[in-house]
Amino acid sequence: MGILNVTPNSFYEGGRFLDAEEALEHGLKLVEEGADIIDIGGESTHPGALPVSAEEEERRILPVIRGLRNEIDVPISVDTYKAEVAEAAIKAGASMINDISALRFDEKMVRMAAEYGVAISLMHMKGTPRDMQSNPYYEDVMGEIISFLDERIRFALDNGISEDKIVIDPGIGFGKRTGRGIEDNCIILRRLKELKSFKKPILVGTSRKTFIGNICNKPLPEGRLDGSLATVAIAVANGADIVRVHDVRETKSVVDMVDEIIR
Numbered sequence: 001m002g003i004l005n006v007t008p009n010s011f012y013e014g015g016r017f018l019d020a021e022e023a024l025e026h027g028l029k030l031v032e033e034g035a036d037i038i039d040i041g042g043e044s045t046h047p048g049a050l051p052v053s054a055e056e057e058e059r060r061i062l063p064v065i066r067g068l069r070n071e072i073d074v075p076i077s078v079d080t081y082k083a084e085v086a087e088a089a090i091k092a093g094a095s096m097i098n099d100i101s102a103l104r105f106d107e108k109m110v111r112m113a114a115e116y117g118v119a120i121s122l123m124h125m126k127g128t129p130r131d132m133q134s135n136p137y138y139e140d141v142m143g144e145i146i147s148f149l150d151e152r153i154r155f156a157l158d159n160g161i162s163e164d165k166i167v168i169d170p171g172i173g174f175g176k177r178t179g180r181g182i183e184d185n186c187i188i189l190r191r192l193k194e195l196k197s198f199k200k201p202i203l204v205g206t207s208r209k210t211f212i213g214n215i216c217n218k219p220l221p222e223g224r225l226d227g228s229l230a231t232v233a234i235a236v237a238n239g240a241d242i243v244r245v246h247d248v249r250e251t252k253s254v255v256d257m258v259d260e261i262i263r
Contacts, residue, residue, distance in 0.1 A: 001037040001077065001244040002030030003207065006060040007044045018060070024067040031072050034252035038072070039098055039244060040064055040089075041079030045174075047133040047210075054084045061085075062092050069093030077121075083108035090116050096167075098203075098244075100125055100174065102152040114160030121167040121203050122152045126175030136175045141184045142191045145170050149198065167242065168195060169203040178211040185211040189231060192238040205244035206231040229254050237262055 006023045017023035027038050042060035043052045057080060065076055069092065077096035078089035083106045086097045095118050102122040103110045113120045124145045126136050138144055149168050156166055170192070176184035185206070195202050206212065212227035213219055225247055232243050232251055236258045245251045 001039050001203070001205075001242050002027075002033075002035035002248045003244060003246050004030065004038055004040045004064070005044065006040060006042050006064055020060075020063040020067070023064045024071075027064065027068045028071060030248045031074055033249035035074060035248045037075050037077055037096065037242065038068060039077040039079050040068075040094070041098075042085070043080065045079075045100055045129040047129065047173075049129045051130075054082050057082065057085045058088050062088060065089055065092040065094055075119075077119075081105040081109070083112045087112050087116070090118055095119065097121070098169075099123065100129070100171070102148070103156060104152075110156060110159040110161065113156075113165075114162075117162070117165065119165045119167060120156070120161060121169050122149060122156065123169035123174065123203075124148050124171035129174075132175035136177055136184075138177070138184065141176070141187055142170075142194055145188065146194060146197075149195070153198065153200070167201045167203050168198055169205065170195065172204060172206050173209040173211060176211070179214040183211060183215065185209070186215075189234050189238065192235060192240060196239050201241040202239055203242040203244060204232075204235040204240040206235065207245040207247065225250065233258050 004027050006017060008018050017026050030038055040061050042057035075096055076094045077098045078086055078094040079098040080086050081099050081101040097113055097118055097120045100123045126132055153166060170188045172185050207228050208221040208224040212224045216227040218224045233254050235243060236255055
């Protein structure tokens with residue numbers, strides 16, 4: 001899954017393309033490099049990020065979705081928790097919703113997703129992007145993620161979303177402890193196989209995130225490619241079905257090798 005952020009403030013400059021034409025060109029490049037899905041977002045969700053209006057989100061992403069839909073055959077995912085934005089994106093050509101709130105932030109999202117029959121990713125997160133890194137706490141991080149995803153899957157099914165449309169995401173970096181002697185994200189990657197009990201595709205997004213910088217002493221996202229590739233290799237070896245990344249070409253080589261060895 002190639003990341004295409006149509007925002008001015010995403011944490012990694014290399015994944016940020018506010019101009020629609022530049023975003024379209026980058027999306028085409030990601031497909032050429034081997035992306036199987038393009039994930040387009042118009043609102044940054046890095047720690048401390050403030051929300052934007054649905055109107056602004058649509059203004060940013062819809063021209064890019066329409067442009068890509070005319071040029072590529074791979075599925076397009078929309079990274080949003082707003083039902084209004086997701087519906088507009090689907091009408092423009094998206095076929096998947098990547099909802100960081102797991103259907104919690106907008107009560108209209110679940111019915112809309114069920115009505116259109118699109119795939120939806122349910123992600124674990126504590127709090128909101130604005131406050132999720134304000135002293136998160138867990139007794140058992142993977143135990144809480146499993147309990148949360150179980151409840152969210154049941155909610156989705158009870159509201160008309162089909163079994164085969166649900167993807168699950170443990171939410172690497174979203175309300176997880178890092179840099180204080182506790183690395184929740186590493187624990188999640190180590191225990192990722194436990195999510196296989198849900199019999200749902202597992203999406204993992206580690207690309208250039210803060211915990212990699214903390215472990216590898218790389219304060220800037222630009223220096224975290226090698227660490228990111230290591231996390232991708234472990235994630236795939238431990239059962240990830242989709243990896244959400246900025247660096248498609250390099251990641252594809254890692255995934256191809258790991259798949260050949262273990263699958």
